[in-house]
Amino acid sequence: MKDKKFISYLFEVAWILPSVAIPVSMLVAILITAFAVGVRVPTTAGRVSVSAVAAGVDATFSQTGLREIAPGRYEAIITAQTFMFTPNKIEVPAGSKVTFILTSKDVIHGFKINGTPINVMVIPGQVSRVTATFDKPGEYLFVCHEYCGAGHHVMYGTVIVN
Amino acid sequence: MASIAARARPVAISTDLSVERKLAGINIFIAFAALAIGGLMGVLQILRYNGLDLYTPSKPLLPGGYYQGLTIHGVLNVLVFTTFYIIGFLTYIFTKSLNRPLASSRLAWATLWVMVTGLVLAAIPLLANNATVMFTFYPPLKADALFYIGLTLVVAGTWLLLVNMIITRNAWLADNPGQRTPLPAFMSIVTMLMWTISTIGVASEMLFLVIPWSLGLVGGTDPVLARTLFWFTGHPIVYFWLLPAYISWYTLVPEQAGGKLFSDPMARVSFILFLILSLPIGMHHQVTDPGISEMWKLVHAVFTFGVFFPSLLTFFNVVASLEYAARRNGGEGWLAWIFNLPWGKPEISAQIVAMMLFAFGGISGLVNASYNVNLVVHNTSWISGHFHLTVGTAVTLSFMGITYWLVPHLTGRKLWSRGLAVAQPWLWFVGMGLFSHFMHELGLRGMPRRTDIGGAPYVQDEWRFFLFFALIGGLIMFVSAIFYYLNMIMTLTRGKKLAEAPDFTFAKALSGPEDAPKILDRLLVWVAIAAIILIINYVPTILDILSTATFDIPGRRVW
Numbered sequence: 001m002k003d004k005k006f007i008s009y010l011f012e013v014a015w016i017l018p019s020v021a022i023p024v025s026m027l028v029a030i031l032i033t034a035f036a037v038g039v040r041v042p043t044t045a046g047r048v049s050v051s052a053v054a055a056g057v058d059a060t061f062s063q064t065g066l067r068e069i070a071p072g073r074y075e076a077i078i079t080a081q082t083f084m085f086t087p088n089k090i091e092v093p094a095g096s097k098v099t100f101i102l103t104s105k106d107v108i109h110g111f112k113i114n115g116t117p118i119n120v121m122v123i124p125g126q127v128s129r130v131t132a133t134f135d136k137p138g139e140y141l142f143v144c145h146e147y148c149g150a151g152h153h154v155m156y157g158t159v160i161v162n
Numbered sequence: 163m164a165s166i167a168a169r170a171r172p173v174a175i176s177t178d179l180s181v182e183r184k185l186a187g188i189n190i191f192i193a194f195a196a197l198a199i200g201g202l203m204g205v206l207q208i209l210r211y212n213g214l215d216l217y218t219p220s221k222p223l224l225p226g227g228y229y230q231g232l233t234i235h236g237v238l239n240v241l242v243f244t245t246f247y248i249i250g251f252l253t254y255i256f257t258k259s260l261n262r263p264l265a266s267s268r269l270a271w272a273t274l275w276v277m278v279t280g281l282v283l284a285a286i287p288l289l290a291n292n293a294t295v296m297f298t299f300y301p302p303l304k305a306d307a308l309f310y311i312g313l314t315l316v317v318a319g320t321w322l323l324l325v326n327m328i329i330t331r332n333a334w335l336a337d338n339p340g341q342r343t344p345l346p347a348f349m350s351i352v353t354m355l356m357w358t359i360s361t362i363g364v365a366s367e368m369l370f371l372v373i374p375w376s377l378g379l380v381g382g383t384d385p386v387l388a389r390t391l392f393w394f395t396g397h398p399i400v401y402f403w404l405l406p407a408y409i410s411w412y413t414l415v416p417e418q419a420g421g422k423l424f425s426d427p428m429a430r431v432s433f434i435l436f437l438i439l440s441l442p443i444g445m446h447h448q449v450t451d452p453g454i455s456e457m458w459k460l461v462h463a464v465f466t467f468g469v470f471f472p473s474l475l476t477f478f479n480v481v482a483s484l485e486y487a488a489r490r491n492g493g494e495g496w497l498a499w500i501f502n503l504p505w506g507k508p509e510i511s512a513q514i515v516a517m518m519l520f521a522f523g524g525i526s527g528l529v530n531a532s533y534n535v536n537l538v539v540h541n542t543s544w545i546s547g548h549f550h551l552t553v554g555t556a557v558t559l560s561f562m563g564i565t566y567w568l569v570p571h572l573t574g575r576k577l578w579s580r581g582l583a584v585a586q587p588w589l590w591f592v593g594m595g596l597f598s599h600f601m602h603e604l605g606l607r608g609m610p611r612r613t614d615i616g617g618a619p620y621v622q623d624e625w626r627f628f629l630f631f632a633l634i635g636g637l638i639m640f641v642s643a644i645f646y647y648l649n650m651i652m653t654l655t656r657g658k659k660l661a662e663a664p665d666f667t668f669a670k671a672l673s674g675p676e677d678a679p680k681i682l683d684r685l686l687v688w689v690a691i692a693a694i695i696l697i698i699n700y701v702p703t704i705l706d707i708l709s710t711a712t713f714d715i716p717g718r719r720v721w
Binding site (some may be wrong): 008011012015016019020022023024026027030033034039040041042043044045047049050051082106107108110112114115117118119120121122123124125126127128129141143144145146147148149150152153154156 | 226227229232296300302303384385386389424425428448449450451452453454455456459460463464467468470471474475478482528532533534535536537538540541542607608610611612613614615617618619620622672673706710712714715716718720721
């Protein structure tokens with residue numbers, strides 16, 4: 001009886017140790033990619049007045065579109081509303097580093113550029129700010145990935161990298 | 163015997179569970195009726211993804227088309243089916259394991275009536291296309307107020323069961339001084355405690371933000387605060403769905419498979435860890451939200467990895483129990499014992515199949531929780547693939563498997579067709595395996611979730627191939643569901659009346675509760691620890707949002 005208990009105890013320990021080791025090592029891998037490699041997630045980027053954005057008087061969002069802020073560095077100001085992004089076509093040369101600054105004029109939208117790590121919610125009253133570098137030429141599809149109403153599935157755009 | 167027992171005690175304690183049996187039956191019936199409608203919506207969706215539009219002919223019934231159907235799919239399957247089933251199942255398991263009825267049968271009936279009232283109120287706008295806001299109902303999407311009031315009542319009804327359980331357990335402890343709460347009752351009350359604490363989030367969202375706003379009492383709301391409160395409940399809710407399946411895996415399956423539970427103390431520890439760690443992790447659903455600092459997102463990711471630990475304990479304990487049962491049935495070898503499990507018993511095979519697919523769902527869930535890795539999959543169909551393995555299989559298929567013994571037990575009718583019941587879980591396994599695999603694949607290739615892909619102008623050629631296999635999977639699942647419902651309807655109407663309804667007992671443990679530290683049963687201690695961690699993990703973010711919130715975002719009806 002005593003032996004049997006000991007064996008089951010060994011079994012438990014043999015299971016518990018890897019049960020701790022697996023999540024801990026995965027966590028370490030995440031911390032390395034986040035803080036050593038620099039793959040970060042969206043964070044707070046300030047609030048914005050929905051009525052000011054709608055009226056076109058907000059300092060940032062009254063002029064949507066792409067602007068070069070330094071050689072090879074761009075800012076793309078984009079507004080989301082049912083059921084479109086403004087602008088929905090952005091053209092940059094290969095190797096550009098682009099910061100996307102977005103907000104919504106009405107409900108919650110989503111913004112994911114396929115083939116890049118960019119994936120962010122676009123929420124009325126909030127500024128979303130995300131950055132990616134486009135090394136390979138091509139067309140990058142971006143879609144609204146949060147249900148935003150009857151026309152949600154026609155809300156998309158492209159980043160064209162030359 | 164009965165007279166001796168009655169003489170031994172000053173007051174005979176009733177062991178009449180007829181009310182609990184009725185409540186279990188009614189709740190589970192409502193649950194599966196909801197799942198039938200919700201599931202049918204899923205078939206329409208996967209057909210539409212492949213260019214077969216059944217929404218146009220069903221316009222009179224479903225004026226809101228794809229998105230209304232999708233909202234019904236989500237609300238009925240993950241809110242109504244799960245909640246009603248769990249309340250019915252736990253009511254019965256808890257009282258059966260204590261061998262005494264709930265302290266107040268009036269409160270028990272009130273639980274049902276509050277929930278049913280809520281369901282009816284929420285269903286009215288839902289079916290009239292006035293609440294096409296998905297089951298997550300993120301403001302500024304604005305549904306008819308009845309939808310929110312109804313859902314709040316469903317949740318409030320569940321609180322009444324916890325109150326009843328606490329009174330009943332206290333009375334049981336007073337009658338049985340020094341005894342350990344039996345494992346099934348312990349697990350049931352821990353599940354309800356965890357769930358009730360978690361509902362602070364969605365209840366606050368409903369009462370302070372959404373209901374006054376949908377009634378027009380206030381002009382605006384704050385979407386980030388609403389999302390944060392929603393996910394405060396929204397992640398623990400997945401453990402509210404899972405833990406009742408675990409209760410079956412821990413306390414019923416080992417016995418039904420002809421064995422014993424491997425370790426009662428380990429089971430208690432894992433449930434206490436679920437109580438503490440399921441709660442403070444909701445923000446891993448908001449990794450891509452602006453307005454929440456990345457530091458707190460990381461903290462929630464770390465705690466989410468913490469929940470992986472009791473999940474692995476559960477995996478070990480349940481598989482060890484199954485192995486013990488198989489070896490008693492003559493099983494040998496390292497893995498060959500698997501063939502000695504009672505595969506011919508549908509109530510067992512359904513739940514083992516559910517466990518097998520759940521392993522994959524757990525792994526894809528770890529990907530979702532992995533902070534920056536979430537950027538690859540957030541809001542893509544990967545997520546849909548993930549939760550069709552977890553709530554859609556681990557939970558749903560286990561709940562179906564349970565009914566293969568519970569319905570004959572409650573009704574005294576023999577299962578109509580054993581053959582259909584044996585085939586059904588395997589069809590689900592193949593169908594769901596295909597469907598969810600290809601939904602994961604599509605997600606990795608950028609297909610968004612909750613999107614009318616059949617009408618989207620940007621569908622990529624490579625998606626079409628995967629969509630076809632997802633459709634095949636969906637159709638196999640549909641056949642599985644027909645097998646299940648046909649069997650259940652025939653059992654209820656034509657099933658052979660048995661002379662005596664089959665009874666059941668809970669599994670005994672190889673290592674029993676006497677080996678478990680007594681403090682595990684002191685639930686207040688663990689609730690206090692859970693509350694402290696919850697406060698630390700949420701209060702700074704909520705204060706931060708409140709400090710800048712303007713509550714001026716108007717509601718929209720965009721469908």
